Amino acid sequence: MLQKRAATFVHHHPSRSYSSIFKQNFSNSSNLEPHKTSKFLIYCNTQIAINGRDGNLKEAESIFNRMPHKSTVSWTAMLTAYSQNGQIAKARNLFDEIPDRTTASYNAMITAYVKNGSDVEEAYELFARMPVRNGVSYATMITGFVRRGMLDKAEEFYADIPDEWRDPVCSNALISGYLKLGRLEEAVRVFKDMVETDLVSWSSMVDGYCKKGRVLEARGLFDMMPERNVITWTAMIDGYMKVGCFENGFGLFSSMRRGVVKVNSNTLTVMFEACGNFCRYREGVQIHGLVSRMGFNFDIFLGNSIITMYFRIGFVDEANKIFWMMNKKDLVSWNSLISGYVQNDEIEEAYRLFQIMPVKDLVSWTTMIAGFSNKGNIEKSVQLFRMMPEKDDFSWTAIISGFVNNELYEEAFRWFIGMLQKEIRPNQLTLSSVLSASAGLATLNQGAQVHALVLKMGMEFDLYIQSSLVSMYSKCGYVAEAYWIFTNISAPNIVSFNSMITGFAQNGFGEEALNLFRRMKNEGREPNCITFLGVLSACTHVGLVQEGLEYFKSMKSSYGIQPEPDHYASMIDLLGRAGLLDEAIDMIRSMPFKPHAGVWGALLGASRNHLHLDFAKLAAQHLIEWEPDNASPYVILSNLYSIVGKKMDADQVRMTKKLKGVRKSPGCSWITVKDKVHLFLAGEQSHMDLNKIRFTLSTISKEMKGLSRHREDWLSFDQSSDIS
DNA sequence: ATAGGGTTAG
Numbered sequence: 001m002l003q004k005r006a007a008t009f010v011h012h013h014p015s016r017s018y019s020s021i022f023k024q025n026f027s028n029s030s031n032l033e034p035h036k037t038s039k040f041l042i043y044c045n046t047q048i049a050i051n052g053r054d055g056n057l058k059e060a061e062s063i064f065n066r067m068p069h070k071s072t073v074s075w076t077a078m079l080t081a082y083s084q085n086g087q088i089a090k091a092r093n094l095f096d097e098i099p100d101r102t103t104a105s106y107n108a109m110i111t112a113y114v115k116n117g118s119d120v121e122e123a124y125e126l127f128a129r130m131p132v133r134n135g136v137s138y139a140t141m142i143t144g145f146v147r148r149g150m151l152d153k154a155e156e157f158y159a160d161i162p163d164e165w166r167d168p169v170c171s172n173a174l175i176s177g178y179l180k181l182g183r184l185e186e187a188v189r190v191f192k193d194m195v196e197t198d199l200v201s202w203s204s205m206v207d208g209y210c211k212k213g214r215v216l217e218a219r220g221l222f223d224m225m226p227e228r229n230v231i232t233w234t235a236m237i238d239g240y241m242k243v244g245c246f247e248n249g250f251g252l253f254s255s256m257r258r259g260v261v262k263v264n265s266n267t268l269t270v271m272f273e274a275c276g277n278f279c280r281y282r283e284g285v286q287i288h289g290l291v292s293r294m295g296f297n298f299d300i301f302l303g304n305s306i307i308t309m310y311f312r313i314g315f316v317d318e319a320n321k322i323f324w325m326m327n328k329k330d331l332v333s334w335n336s337l338i339s340g341y342v343q344n345d346e347i348e349e350a351y352r353l354f355q356i357m358p359v360k361d362l363v364s365w366t367t368m369i370a371g372f373s374n375k376g377n378i379e380k381s382v383q384l385f386r387m388m389p390e391k392d393d394f395s396w397t398a399i400i401s402g403f404v405n406n407e408l409y410e411e412a413f414r415w416f417i418g419m420l421q422k423e424i425r426p427n428q429l430t431l432s433s434v435l436s437a438s439a440g441l442a443t444l445n446q447g448a449q450v451h452a453l454v455l456k457m458g459m460e461f462d463l464y465i466q467s468s469l470v471s472m473y474s475k476c477g478y479v480a481e482a483y484w485i486f487t488n489i490s491a492p493n494i495v496s497f498n499s500m501i502t503g504f505a506q507n508g509f510g511e512e513a514l515n516l517f518r519r520m521k522n523e524g525r526e527p528n529c530i531t532f533l534g535v536l537s538a539c540t541h542v543g544l545v546q547e548g549l550e551y552f553k554s555m556k557s558s559y560g561i562q563p564e565p566d567h568y569a570s571m572i573d574l575l576g577r578a579g580l581l582d583e584a585i586d587m588i589r590s591m592p593f594k595p596h597a598g599v600w601g602a603l604l605g606a607s608r609n610h611l612h613l614d615f616a617k618l619a620a621q622h623l624i625e626w627e628p629d630n631a632s633p634y635v636i637l638s639n640l641y642s643i644v645g646k647k648m649d650a651d652q653v654r655m656t657k658k659l660k661g662v663r664k665s666p667g668c669s670w671i672t673v674k675d676k677v678h679l680f681l682a683g684e685q686s687h688m689d690l691n692k693i694r695f696t697l698s699t700i701s702k703e704m705k706g707l708s709r710h711r712e713d714w715l716s717f718d719q720s721s722d723i724s
Numbered sequence: 725a726t727a728g729g730g731t732t733a734g
Contacts, residue, residue, distance in 0.1 A: 079726080
């Protein structure tokens with residue numbers, strides 16, 4: 001099956017049948033009848049265009065050079081082929097040699113300038129001196145201005161178009177300019193003002209609404225349109241897929257296949273991407289089979305999307321097989337391959353491929369950096385990061401979130417400041433990662449400054465950032481602020497609810513957490529495993545043992561969620577705090593997996609609080625087995641012995657600890673002091689002057705006001721508060 | 725058959 005599809009690639013290359021047609025016509029061209037010559041001419045022009053589009057520039061050139069008779073179309077097609085392959089100088093030389101230029105030749109050259117380096121000045125110069133302009137000429141200039149970020153110029157230019165040229169293509173160019181900048185309302189305005197619309201106008205609007213997630217309105221236009229083509233269908237299907245409506249998207253794909261408009265490789269690319277994202281391997285494999293049976297002439301985009309789909313559903317071998325069968329691969333193919341291995345936890349294989357790939361770009365490096373840090377190998381991530389020839393916001397975000405995921409929050413902050421010093425603009429991901437770092441440090445100072453930065457950059461309505469802010473304020477103990485952020489989220493998702501429920505629970509607001517959980521269920525939202533961690537912890541804080549047990553049971557029975565070790569740890573905590581130590585032990589025994597340190601830690605804490613020596617000993621033993629370097633179990637156990645008056649045993653535990661050389665400090669917390677973060681030991685030997693601790697909101701508002709206003713907004717982040 | 729709109733990897 002794959003063999004058959006591989007054969008379709010030959011289409012890009014000079015096939016035997018093509019060569020023979022060519023040779024025959026070339027040698028006998030003078031004897032051919034005029035209409036036959038014209039057919040051959042059209043054939044060659046088409047081949048130049050196809051080869052140009054597919055990146056086979058050599059082949060296009062070869063056909064062009066060997067053509068006995070060229071028309072202006074041949075010259076223009078060749079010019080476009082150069083332009084599409086980034087050969088602007090060759091395009092320009094060819095343009096100068098065209099014997100009789102048409103408007104299309106000029107338009108092609110203007111497009112070449114606009115698409116290669118956005119040289120709108122050169123484009124305009126040519127535009128100004130072309131003898132006859134049409135709508136496409138104006139449209140291309142508008143596109144050029146938009147690409148260079150000169151929207152006002154584009155608008156001005158559009159307004160100045162003479163009435164007789166008010167072709168829909170001009171309005172379409174402005175509409176797509178607005179849509180590229182995400183300015184839907186302005187696009188709608190132009191669309192509504194159009195006297196005459198065409199398929200492109202409608203399709204662009206459908207896509208515009210889809211890109212904003214407004215699929216209902218998009219569908220309204222889609223149904224209202226006088227006619228639809230493959231681009232319209234594909235945009236609509238993709239729109240459904242991107243808002244998470246797989247069934248609608250797949251349904252539309254099915255009706256498309258039953259209709260007259262033919263599916264093309266972009267449609268299939270969208271489908272494979274969706275099947276991968278929704279883990280719908282059945283549909284993915286089915287469509288793959290369809291593609292093979294059709295002998296589809298699949299391009300690199302399509303091949304890449306199939307690879308990605310197979311990796312997402314965990315079919316590593318299938319993905320790998322397809323990669324090596326593709327006889328044309330680009331950087332995206334390689335990046336998809338290494339990213340696929342990273343996703344499937346095969347970091348070593350990913351790294352091996354990374355090292356042998358012919359060309360690496362930012363994405364390749366960033367993929368490996370993120371991959372290593374997710375595996376806990378942050379040293380390797382840092383090493384790769386330093387080796388990178390250039391870095392962008394994504395690479396910096398990868399290394400910063402790498403530190404965050406490995407709980408190295410202060411390092412994350414230090415690198416974030418490094419990023420700002422390099423004047424790399426943070427994106428939503430960077431900021432939400434740094435907010436997690438602030439949450440991890442539980443230092444409001446840092447977190448509030450990042451919040452200020454978020455406001456300055458106008459990212460306060462980003463859903464991910466909002467959830468990170470909720471977590472950050474909660475973890476710092478500012479539940480009111482967290483709740484205020486939460487209430488301002490226009491469309492909270494499961495992550496937002498989880499952040500707030502957990503936030504309430506962690507701060508002892510058990511009732512509030514449970515109320516929010518009920519509200520969430522009433523709104524018809526499905527809780528997930530994180531939700532239950534918050535809910536169980538809320539029950540613990542309020543001492544709702546019975547409810548906690550019921551929620552724990554309902555996880556599996558009502559929602560099909562298998563409790564994880566952390567859920568058990570939370571239950572042990574709940575039972576233990578209520579003094580139900582025997583029940584806690586029973587639950588530990590009933591666990592379907594080996595109890596981890598969290599479980600034993602919860603039991604140890606409960607045993608100490610209820611002065612239960614046997615269970616404390618048991619828990620401490622297991623804890624030491626899990627974390628031999630952690631001093632906590634020794635300290636807690638010896639304290640417990642002291643409390644119950646067993647001085648000898650207490651001394652013995654302390655002795656064992658000393659003999660084993662366990663020195664890792666017990667529970668530390670980070671407290672902000674005058675813009676600096678100091679290690680504050682929970683124990684008795686603290687050297688801290690508590691009077692110096694400033695931890696108030698007034699400090700934060702001062703920080704926010706103190707952010708300077710004259711430099712570029714995002715650069716005004718206060719870097720003096722580096723962590724020392 | 726040439727000029728304007730949609731799709732893949734971090």
